[in-house]
Amino acid sequence: MWGSRMALRRLQKIAVAPLSVKEGITSKIQREMSTLQRVYVTRQIPPEGLRILKESGQVQFELWDSDDVPVSRAELLKKVKGVDGLLCVLTEKIDAELLDAAGPNLKVLSTMSVGFDHLSLDELKKRGIRVGYTPEVLTDAVAELTVALLLATSRRLIEATHEAKTGGWGTWRTLWLCGHELANSTVGILGLGRIGVAIAERLAPFKVKKFIYTDVAPRPELARAINAEYVSFDELAKQSDFLAVCCALTPETKEICNKELFSKMKNTSIFINTSRGGVVNQEDLYEALSTGQIAGAGLDVTVPEPLPTNHPLFTLKNCVILPHIASASYTTRNAMSALAANNLLLGLRGEPMIKELKL
Numbered sequence: 001m002w003g004s005r006m007a008l009r010r011l012q013k014i015a016v017a018p019l020s021v022k023e024g025i026t027s028k029i030q031r032e033m034s035t036l037q038r039v040y041v042t043r044q045i046p047p048e049g050l051r052i053l054k055e056s057g058q059v060q061f062e063l064w065d066s067d068d069v070p071v072s073r074a075e076l077l078k079k080v081k082g083v084d085g086l087l088c089v090l091t092e093k094i095d096a097e098l099l100d101a102a103g104p105n106l107k108v109l110s111t112m113s114v115g116f117d118h119l120s121l122d123e124l125k126k127r128g129i130r131v132g133y134t135p136e137v138l139t140d141a142v143a144e145l146t147v148a149l150l151l152a153t154s155r156r157l158i159e160a161t162h163e164a165k166t167g168g169w170g171t172w173r174t175l176w177l178c179g180h181e182l183a184n185s186t187v188g189i190l191g192l193g194r195i196g197v198a199i200a201e202r203l204a205p206f207k208v209k210k211f212i213y214t215d216v217a218p219r220p221e222l223a224r225a226i227n228a229e230y231v232s233f234d235e236l237a238k239q240s241d242f243l244a245v246c247c248a249l250t251p252e253t254k255e256i257c258n259k260e261l262f263s264k265m266k267n268t269s270i271f272i273n274t275s276r277g278g279v280v281n282q283e284d285l286y287e288a289l290s291t292g293q294i295a296g297a298g299l300d301v302t303v304p305e306p307l308p309t310n311h312p313l314f315t316l317k318n319c320v321i322l323p324h325i326a327s328a329s330y331t332t333r334n335a336m337s338a339l340a341a342n343n344l345l346l347g348l349r350g351e352p353m354i355k356e357l358k359l
């Protein structure tokens with residue numbers, strides 16, 4: 001549905017007005033509608049973002065009115081034709097084909113995500129399209145979920161509830177379902193940004209002995225906040241008892257977690273990934289987990305998503321897999337939708353966005 005709440009209210013008033021008045025109001029509305037910028041929203045986003053768009057009086061937008069089924073590529077290619085702005089989520093691939101289908105009116109793309117590996121940045125830049133995204137508002141939720149996943153994996157919570165429910169719970173046993181604890185451990189962070197810092201801050205009270213990290217270069221300001229030491233990629237693999245992947249997926253980080261990394265890790269180590277599935281070579285991870293090269297893995301992200309239910313990783317007791325829910329709290333998803341909507345409106349007005357990607 002194309003919509004602007006104000007226009008709708010006026011249309012309701014016209015329905016009860018005399019004919020001459022009706023004609024006057026209708027043409028006024030038509031004039032106003034033609035000045036509104038056209039936007040396509042690729043998903044039923046959380047209410048806060050929709051409210052902002054509806055009440056803006058700036059845009060008329062059409063929405064793919066479902067959260068359960070993504071808009072098909074064919075439908076998306078049709079719907080973007082001639083729009084001024086596009087608000088998307090991470091399931092939509094924004095590439096040359098899509099931007100060509102949209103045409104030259106498209107000035108602003110706003111993604112309701114912190115990750116932007118679904119966007120062809122070169123193509124966007126070439127066309128002068130500005131890009132908004134949603135960092136920071138999801139940091140707390142992602143860090144919280146990462147800690148939950150780490151504990152669920154290291155203390156074997158999923159296996160344990162399964163045993164309790166299915167009759168595996170016999171007498172109290174001395175080594176049954178033992179895991180690995182955070183106290184006195186070394187936690188490694190691959191890619192230190194806001195989320196890595198937030199994870200470390202939450203883990204510190206568990207009496208972690210040492211935080212280490214690696215990145216393309218040292219990040220002293222962030223590292224200072226958590227007293228983390230910069231180490232090489234090799235040292236990160238060798239020293240970490242828990243290794244949390246927090247880096248963005250780029251051509252440089254694609255499958256950076258592969259057999260070379262796993263072979264250097266301790267066989268008591270836990271590997272956690274809440275960034276993007278593409279940073280991991282899943283065949284190598286399966287091998288490392290099934291041969292006991294590492295102790296366990298907790299994954300919130302995979303390739304593909306959803307991961308087919310017959311995927312070998314699902315057969316492993318020491319692999320906990322979540323369906324990409326790191327930012328899934330009501331507060332955070334609403335904040336992401338609001339930020340995405342505001343970025344879009346600001347961009348369309350030619351003003352600086354709240355969070356804009358430098359292309």
Ligand SMILES: O=C(O)[C@H](O)CO
Nearest residue numbers: 090112113114115327
């Ligand atoms: O990129 C993102 O925003 C997360 O993966 C989903 O919240």
